[in-house]
Amino acid sequence: MKRIVPIGPYHPLQEEPEFFKLIVEGEKVVDLEINIGYNHRGHEFISQTLTWDQVPFLVERICGICSDSHPYAYVLAVEDIAHITAPPRAQYIRTIIGELERIHSHYLWLGLAGHFIGYNTVWMWVWRYREPLLDLFELIMGNRNHYAINKIGGARRDILPEDYPKIREYLDLLEKKNAMFTNAILDDPVIRGRLENVGVLTKEDAIAYAVTGPTARGSGYACDVRKDDPYDAYDKVDWDEIVFEEGDVLAKAKVRLIECNESIKIVRQCLKNMPEGPIETRVDEIPSGEGIGRHEAPRGEVFHYVRSDGSNMPVRHKVRAPSYMNIASNVIAVKGYSIADAALVLAAVDPCYCCTDRTFVYENGKKKYSGQDLLKLSWEKTEKIKRRYKK
Amino acid sequence: MANPRLWGLKKSPWVFHVAAASCNNCDIEILDLLTPRWDIERFGIVLVGSPRHADALLVTGVLNRKNLPRVLRVYEQTPKPCLVIGIGTCTCHTHMFESSYNVVGPYDKYLPIDVYIPGCPPKPESMIMGVVKALKRL
Numbered sequence: 001m002k003r004i005v006p007i008g009p010y011h012p013l014q015e016e017p018e019f020f021k022l023i024v025e026g027e028k029v030v031d032l033e034i035n036i037g038y039n040h041r042g043h044e045f046i047s048q049t050l051t052w053d054q055v056p057f058l059v060e061r062i063c064g065i066c067s068d069s070h071p072y073a074y075v076l077a078v079e080d081i082a083h084i085t086a087p088p089r090a091q092y093i094r095t096i097i098g099e100l101e102r103i104h105s106h107y108l109w110l111g112l113a114g115h116f117i118g119y120n121t122v123w124m125w126v127w128r129y130r131e132p133l134l135d136l137f138e139l140i141m142g143n144r145n146h147y148a149i150n151k152i153g154g155a156r157r158d159i160l161p162e163d164y165p166k167i168r169e170y171l172d173l174l175e176k177k178n179a180m181f182t183n184a185i186l187d188d189p190v191i192r193g194r195l196e197n198v199g200v201l202t203k204e205d206a207i208a209y210a211v212t213g214p215t216a217r218g219s220g221y222a223c224d225v226r227k228d229d230p231y232d233a234y235d236k237v238d239w240d241e242i243v244f245e246e247g248d249v250l251a252k253a254k255v256r257l258i259e260c261n262e263s264i265k266i267v268r269q270c271l272k273n274m275p276e277g278p279i280e281t282r283v284d285e286i287p288s289g290e291g292i293g294r295h296e297a298p299r300g301e302v303f304h305y306v307r308s309d310g311s312n313m314p315v316r317h318k319v320r321a322p323s324y325m326n327i328a329s330n331v332i333a334v335k336g337y338s339i340a341d342a343a344l345v346l347a348a349v350d351p352c353y354c355c356t357d358r359t360f361v362y363e364n365g366k367k368k369y370s371g372q373d374l375l376k377l378s379w380e381k382t383e384k385i386k387r388r389y390k391k
Numbered sequence: 392m393a394n395p396r397l398w399g400l401k402k403s404p405w406v407f408h409v410a411a412a413s414c415n416n417c418d419i420e421i422l423d424l425l426t427p428r429w430d431i432e433r434f435g436i437v438l439v440g441s442p443r444h445a446d447a448l449l450v451t452g453v454l455n456r457k458n459l460p461r462v463l464r465v466y467e468q469t470p471k472p473c474l475v476i477g478i479g480t481c482t483c484h485t486h487m488f489e490s491s492y493n494v495v496g497p498y499d500k501y502l503p504i505d506v507y508i509p510g511c512p513p514k515p516e517s518m519i520m521g522v523v524k525a526l527k528r529l
């Protein structure tokens with residue numbers, strides 16, 4: 001018999017209220033319906049009422065976790081219209097912040113994934129090492145989140161040479177801890193038991209659903225804007241694209257963990273080769289025309305399209321965020337797995353989420369699983385695997 | 392001690408987190424409060440899973456057409472008296488989203504908010520301070 005398990009709109013996996021309808025037969029998930037739009041604030045419309053330099057502050061508030069990615073793609077798009085390039089130092093600064101943001105976002109995901117499988121230790125631990133990174137952001141840009149570093153034609157703030165040692169110190173700490181987390185996750189039979197062969201998204205499906213970022217790279221589909229269409233300092237540093245073939249949640253976790261290492265590498269090289277000079281070029285006028293900007297956000301490719309008519313505001317601004325495609329792939333990834341895995345699989349694509357539980361949802365007067373119940377089921381499964389390994 | 396029920400709220404308030412259309416940052420900072428550096432559970436502040444168990448609501452983000460009825464429903468489910476704490480500039484007014492077609496307006500048109508904590512996002516320290524101030528007022 002088919003039953004419906006609604007999750008949301010206030011539910012534990014997504015920060016933004018989103019509504020998932022799991023259609024289940026017994027324990028098994030047979031289908032998924034997605035209903036989004038609770039978080040719609042009309043950024044594209046508001047953007048057309050702001051001036052060129054105000055828009056970065058708006059688009060950075062699309063998503064707090066990718067708050068560098070959207071302005072980054074936007075300024076690349078406007079620079080594309082005006083045919084300007086940022087001075088080298090600004091390019092390096094932007095790259096550094098982009099990579100630091102990737103680390104912070106991946107750690108956030110890792111912590112929450114730990115929470116979903118009932119390993120709150122992982123959550124607390126990982127977030128403990130995320131905290132100094134936020135301090136670094138505050139040191140460089142004056143705010144823990146929403147950094148406002150991108151500016152049309154350059155960067156808004158400089159990274160002072162006296163701050164380099166602090167960044168390096170953090171990277172050293174992080175490198176050690178990242179190795180520790182990687183080993184902990186790959187060696188722990190329970191975590192492996194929960195993540196391996198769960199929520200498999202094959203390469204064909206990944207391409208068919210046009211997923212991007214770690215979701216695609218975990219399915220063996222190599223797509224990374226930083227490699228495919230390098231911008232700023234990404235082609236001046238040496239780093240590898242991380243691709244795993246398996247497509248399960250473990251592969252996605254591995255991609256993210258190892259990517260943090262690559263990010264550390266990139267930041268180190270950028271700091272070492274940081275050119276001297278100005279951090280912005282003067283931009284007097286944006287001519288009419290259209291431009292695109294692409295940036296590899298922690299979750300995948302962010303794409304911005306901007307059209308200008310020569311006035312001081314964009315006439316059209318289109319945003320394409322990675323989670324939109326990635327969330328759709330959940331329909332495939334969650335099919336055939338148990339409800340206990342659903343919480344984890346839905347979270348595996350790293351939609352912008354938070355893990356607080358929200359309301360109960362009643363349907364036809366019957367109480368269904370709430371988000372908390374899903375978490376409990378997930379935790380119970382971990383316990384079961386743990387007991388199996390103890391024997 | 393005018394009202395014993397209000398006095399009851401003061402000790403170890405349980406909070407429920409309602410994200411309206413927010414940008415996640417306020418929400419992430421709320422989660423940050425649970426992690427080792429801030430660890431608000433020391434003070435007995437616990438994030439709970441249902442509004443029916445909550446003494447205080449932490450609201451973040453702006454209200455839009457689609458989530459307004461849901462947020463109001465969460466508020467109705469919360470046992471009264473309860474505190475409503477608005478976190479972030481989004482809740483103080485409508486932030487940058489004022490001109491949007493989908494944003495229905497500031498919170499105080501719909502919900503009685505007791506404390507506003509401005510900042511985009513407010514730092515965890517100021518969130519703790521806001522909650523403490525709200526409790527002191529009771």
Ligand code: SF4
Nearest residue numbers: 414417479480481511
């Ligand atoms: S106040 Fe700022 S950080 Fe908080 S939800 Fe609004 S835009 Fe995001």
